[in-house]
Amino acid sequence: MHRALTNIPLFPLSGHVLPGGVMRLRIFEPRYIRMVREVCAQDDGRIGMCMFNEHGSIEANSHIHPIATLARVIDFEHRDDGLLGITVEGMDACQIDAIKSDSDGLRRGNVRIIDHWPPTELPPQFQHLADRLCQVYAEYPELGSCPGDDRLGRADWICQRWLELLPVNAETKQELLREPSCERTLDYLSGLINESEQ
Template sequence: MSLRIFEQRYTRMVKEACGSESGFVICMLNSQGNKDLNEHIYPIGTYVNVVDFNLLDDGLLGVTVEGVRCVRITNIKTEADGLRIGDCEMTAPWEFTATKELLYPMDKKLEEIFKRYPEVNSLYETTNFDDPIWVINRWLELLPVDAEKKQEFLQENDCSKIVQYLSGLVE
């Protein structure tokens, strides 16, 4: 994912992430949650590493990040500059225990999208249409599924509910 960093708090976040060779977490926001109590931040986020950065034509910092793992976020505090920090615990990755055939035609339709839309294909260094978890995650990224529904899926121990949901949408 490419980001344009323009707020001081996020410049600090990127600087700290690069300086310590660690990353940061990107979260989904809940418009119904209380912002003062940090309840507007959903509990599952994506831990990312900075893979590239550059100065953009408009003078802003451009940062490219790569998702590493889902994390559960707790104890969110707001620092003086507005940057929010919290405790993060890596979540267990989804397990796919069904046969690969269960993903048909999701895998093939996703491959068609990648071929038809080079801008989607360019978002990924490599593709892996044979990996069920990779396919499921790409669909979850591409489809306009609201954040609350995504959070519901991300909190599951396995991906059976998301496979059912996606099967209905893709067919």
Template sequence: MKLPLFPLSTTLFPGCPLDLQLFEPRYLDMISRCLKQNIGFGVVTILEGEEVGAAPTRLGGFGCEAVVRDWQQQSNGLLGVRVEGVRRFRLLDTEVQDDQLTMGTVEWLDEPVERPLSDQHDDLAALLQALAEHPMVAALDLDGTARGQCELGYRLGYLLPFTPDQKNELLSLDDPGERLDRLHELLSSLQE
């Protein structure tokens, strides 16, 4: 399937909100089309290149479909848009259009059934609760509790300061338990 892409220096995960300020014509046009057609667009992580100007030279191999949840004109004159991650995809191929909008050929990834949290996830659940109290996270209206392993893994993967490659790896994992194990490993290496 073809999907318009919004390459960013951040990685979007399902169920997570993201605030964008739009000013480039390619993205204003893209959002307008998405709203008129009631469709989403893909957020992919920039591994090499910049968010503004020419299309990035290297993108992560995985992304997340985003749908517009709210928008408003900002005091600085830019269009502010809040999107939410919906579903993951594998990026198979990209093509940069004349207007520098990147189109991607994507394959949707199956979402696993949500599994309950267990005692071994208490530390990660407590970390999410602590993060939710930070003013920047609170501004996203992101709840500090998770209903299961998928949600906990997605929220921590989104909020924690990992590298773009590490975040893309977390997004790519199909098994929620494996994602939580990898989060433990990455947190241990951060603490060292």
């Protein structure tokens, strides 16, 4: 049975973090500064990192796609530009079942932690996805460093990182994330990477 959680603060973004990923953010809106303070004061405080639906309605709360990522704040800093900088780590895939709004516009949702793609060994014909991902990390060190452990041999982990990095629209990501495994995403990403390198 999938675990249900209530009253999770939601943070819709055009950028995305998935389970196992890390994202750095600059926070300036008062409602989200309040959100960060709230979750940091809790032992197990989590944020629902959501994909923004550009075709949805903010008034009807349909501007938030249902498949999201439960994340925790792992670092924060007060920046020289006056903004609050935070780093979040994606923990679990979840589905948002209900959304309500606080008086300042902060959304909260009831969510269910859902089964995501199972750990999957990277097939040899997709090794170029792992190799190219390490090249991206080397070219853009602000993204982090290429892992030296077994994550590079996992197709599910590699697919998640590419979905975070590539400008794939949220509707497509939602469709791929609903799949029971990462196999379709492997084919999709391989096609994108091959096209970009031709």
